[in-house]
Amino acid sequence: MRRFAACVALRPLACVSALGCMLFAGAAASSQTLKAVKDRGAVACGVSQGVIGFSAQSEDKIWSGIDVDFCRALAAAIFDDASKVTFVPLSADERFQALQAKTIDVLSRNSTWTMGRETEQGLLFAGVNFYDGQGFLVGHARNLTSALELTGSKVCVQSGTTTELNLRDYFAANGMRYETVPAGTLREALAAYVEGRCDVLTGDASALHGERLKTPQPAEHDILPEIISKEPLGPAVRQDDVQWFNIVKWVNFAMLDAEELGVSSETIDVALVSTNPELKRLVGSEGNFGEQLGLTGDWVVRIIRRVGNYAEVYDRNIGVKSKLGIPRGINQLWISGGILYAPPIR
Numbered sequence: 001m002r003r004f005a006a007c008v009a010l011r012p013l014a015c016v017s018a019l020g021c022m023l024f025a026g027a028a029a030s031s032q033t034l035k036a037v038k039d040r041g042a043v044a045c046g047v048s049q050g051v052i053g054f055s056a057q058s059e060d061k062i063w064s065g066i067d068v069d070f071c072r073a074l075a076a077a078i079f080d081d082a083s084k085v086t087f088v089p090l091s092a093d094e095r096f097q098a099l100q101a102k103t104i105d106v107l108s109r110n111s112t113w114t115m116g117r118e119t120e121q122g123l124l125f126a127g128v129n130f131y132d133g134q135g136f137l138v139g140h141a142r143n144l145t146s147a148l149e150l151t152g153s154k155v156c157v158q159s160g161t162t163t164e165l166n167l168r169d170y171f172a173a174n175g176m177r178y179e180t181v182p183a184g185t186l187r188e189a190l191a192a193y194v195e196g197r198c199d200v201l202t203g204d205a206s207a208l209h210g211e212r213l214k215t216p217q218p219a220e221h222d223i224l225p226e227i228i229s230k231e232p233l234g235p236a237v238r239q240d241d242v243q244w245f246n247i248v249k250w251v252n253f254a255m256l257d258a259e260e261l262g263v264s265s266e267t268i269d270v271a272l273v274s275t276n277p278e279l280k281r282l283v284g285s286e287g288n289f290g291e292q293l294g295l296t297g298d299w300v301v302r303i304i305r306r307v308g309n310y311a312e313v314y315d316r317n318i319g320v321k322s323k324l325g326i327p328r329g330i331n332q333l334w335i336s337g338g339i340l341y342a343p344p345i346r
């Protein structure tokens with residue numbers, strides 16, 4: 001009886017479903033953030049103040065890195081021009097406030113997806129573009145082989161990060177003593193480490209690889225084997241704009257799907273004439289997925305042509321042939337034994 005009543009109560013909703021669809025389509029077309037980006041003519045992208053391979057500026061002020069390329073991919077999808085990005089360098093302490101204050105449209109700054117950052121800080125993580133974990137950098141001369149030997153150390157750590165929280169957990173869980181030497185920026189943390197004001201530098205392992213390169217004698221520093229945390233890094237947005245969230249999320253997925261389907265900046269023209277239905281949906285010759293995002297049908301083609309697929313971005317910024325030299329490891333696609341897995345475009 002109750003169930004019947006509920007069905008009857010729902011019937012009027014079915015009657016207005018056409019209107020519902022119209023309202024839904026309207027919502028897709030009215031993203032405040034996309035409109036602001038288009039009016040401004042550029043994506044305002046929050047990045048780090050300098051993490052090699054993620055977001056760093058060369059001496060001639062050119063930004064590079066996987067997070068930088070993600071912003072360029074967004075710009076390519078929207079403007080068909082990867083250069084339409086304004087990079088806003090932010091410290092760890094500043095980054096979330098910059099997003100809430102609308103100084104930036106997207107935060108693409110080696111930021112870890114955690115529950116509290118969504119439930120307490122009002123962010124939405126749109127995906128993961130690098131699975132990282134926290135490590136420790138120590139002088140080779142200390143002759144350490146394990147992080148469990150670090151008791152009594154002075155540890156340089158950047159404030160406003162998951163790093164300082166994990167550090168506390170790890171030392172407490174293992175009954176080890178330590179002293180923190182906090183720093184507001186990574187540059188300060190590294191300076192303190194190099195000057196011997198602390199004897200360990202802790203951070204995301206990927207960042208430690210880059211910081212080691214900045215020391216006077218990189219070969220004199222070791223990254224200890226323990227990875228003490230999960231740091232899924234990815235782009236984040238505000239919670240007030242679902243369409244923009246979907247754009248950011250699907251730009252990331254599209255780059256992964258393109259790699260999985262073998263579509264790169266070198267093969268995109270071949271993909272454009274393929275009769276494979278999956279490729280047709282990816283390049284927009286079948287379906288209208290781009291339009292449903294508020295973009296154009298060729299949104300993925302733009303990304304791949306101007307920036308590349310995930311593998312191309314990884315290889316030039318982070319991979320073994322780059323300065324950083326980090327193998328793909330768990331950041332392989334799922335079909336190659338890794339954990340990167342993007343939902344399908346259909």
Ligand SMILES: N[C@@H](CCC(=O)N[C@@H](CS)C(=O)NCC(=O)O)C(=O)O
Pocket residue numbers: 047048049050051090091092110111112158160161162163184185186202203204207208231233
């Ligand atoms: N992924 C961690 C750490 C992020 C972080 O800010 N790491 C430091 C060093 S590992 C950094 O990138 N500093 C660069 C900067 O402040 O610009 C988080 O989201 O809290």
